[in-house]
Amino acid sequence: MMKTIITFLFVFSAIVVFHEFGHYYFARKAGILVREFSLGMGPKLFGHQGKDGTTYTVRMLPLGGYVRLAGLNEEDELEPGMEVTLFIDENDQVYLIDLTEDGDYEALPVRVDYADLAEEMIIEGFPMGSDTLTRYSVSKTAQIKEQDGTLVPVAPIESRYESASVSRKMMTNFAGPMNNFILSVLVFMLVGFLLPGIPTNENVVGELIEDMPAIEAGLQTGDRILAVDGVEVSNWQELSTEIARHPGEAVNFQVERDGQAFDQSVQVDSVSHEQTGEVSGAIGIVRPQRTGFFDRVKYGFTETWAIMTGVVSALYHLIFRDFNLNMLGGPVAMAQMTGEVVDYGFIAILQLMAYLSANLGIVNLFPLPALDGGKLVSNVIEGIRGKPVSQEVEGIITIVGVAILVLLMLAVTWNDITRLF
Structure with a gap:
């Protein structure tokens, strides 16, 4: 159990942090201030502000991370009526705004009446013990000490x-999902170099298993199977599906060897699956593999693309044909998947990471408010209108989107739990 938990936290955190790094990098390139880059969620354990102005934090719950981009879905730091402490330099400019309750005898306690820390760079308020409204100029390099002590x-x-x-x-909004696709490609590529060979989807005989029908019928490695019981097959998936349909039967195979086609009768074995009890056919051939350098590199791209297209197809069926919660999975399902693969070793864990990363990338591009896809839709609308959607409207849309996502996540999580029992 502990091994599963540690593996799950590592895999999930790596995927999310890689996703957030995409937003971070391209936001910096776009000149957008990244206020915080957090590893984990919840209460802060550690924080350090870099020379670039970004505060890097480690938080208590090791579940992914996030980046805070200045001006994107941020609430105003200062609201009328707030009690803050201002630190003022020799040029009468505020260089630190302290939102904590620690207090400092060298600082000035102020009750805020009005603040603009974007354009006017001012704070208007009442100093402690005074009824006189005073305006304070805020330096563009000033810092805010938040209530948990984080400096931004x-x-x-x-x-x-x-x-x-x-x-x-x-580009900033797309960079997160893009990084997930890059991570998936790189990890699958690594898997490709760790595997003894790369499985292909060709309708060709790979290795032959001793004492099984294929070798007894005289089939050889490299034979191409053109048809099974009169049904043409063009790839391994179709070939294995057709063989599985004929347990215990003598079946005619159309085979191509050295450019010559011939028919070969094969007595198909019956195999009972332990978990489901279903009986299917098998003849003892192994999927063909390639071992070339470029085949291993290509594996990263082909596997990622297969997952991406598979997720899109599943979402299409989920929305437009048959909505079924069993087609979705949340953290519980991810943890269960981790538990199933953790005993298979390092390669299986890498494959799970790549699979989940590609999934996260596609799902985040779904045009739903609060997801990266929803932000991209907002960007397109801004490009067409020539001006952005008002922050009030975008805030309402985001709240609705978050509410929908939370409800969906609760439903999916509950469904995952009930399926466990």
């Missing part, structure tokens, strides 16, 4: 998400 920079308008061009916003 203020975000002047030129460094905020809303000031970036539409194309740079789109």
Whole structure:
């Protein structure tokens, strides 16, 4: 159990952090201030502000991570009525806004009446013990000490998400899923070099298993099977499906060897599957494999593409044909999958990571508010209109999207739990 938990946390966190790094990197390239890059969720354990202004934090719950982009789905730091502590330099500019309750005798406690930390860079408020409304100028390099002690920079308008061009916003939003696809390709490529050979989908005989019908019938490695019981087959999937349909039967195979086609009768064995009890046919041939350098490199791309197209197809059937929660899986299902593969070794864990990464990339591109796909739709609308959707409207849409996602996640998680029992 502990091995499964550790593996699950490692796999899930690696996928999410790689996703968030995509947003981080391209936001920086777009001139958008990244206020925080967090490993984990929940209460902060550790924080360090880099020279780039980004605060890097480690949080208590080791479940992925996130990046905070200045101006993107952020609430105002200061609201009327808030009690804050201001640190003012020799030029009468605020260089630190302390939102904690620690207090400092060298600082100035102020009750905020109005604040603009994007364009005007001012705070208006009442100093402690005074009824006089006072305006304070805020430096563009000022810092905000949040209630949990995290130090983040203020975000002047030129460094905020809303000031970036539409194309740079789109690249920033697309970069997360893109990184998931890159991770999937790289990990599957690594798997390709770790495997003894790369399985192909050709309708060709690979290795032959001793004392099984194929070798007894005289089939050889490299034979191409053209048809099974009169049904033409063009790939391994079709071949294995047709063989499975004839347990215990003598079946005619059309075979091609050295450019010559001939018929060969094969007595198909009956195999009973332990878990399901279903009986299917088998003749003792192994899927063909390739061992070339470029075959192993190509494996990273072909496997990732197969997963991406498979997820799109599944989502299409889920939405437009037959909605079934059993087609979806949440953290519980991911943990269960991890438990099933962890005993198979390092390669199986890598394959799971690549599979989940490609899944996360596609799902995040779904055009639903609060997902990267929803943000991309908003960017397209902004490009067409020539101006962004108002923050109020976008905030409402995001809240609705988050509510839908939370409800769906609760339903999926509950369904995953009930399926376990």
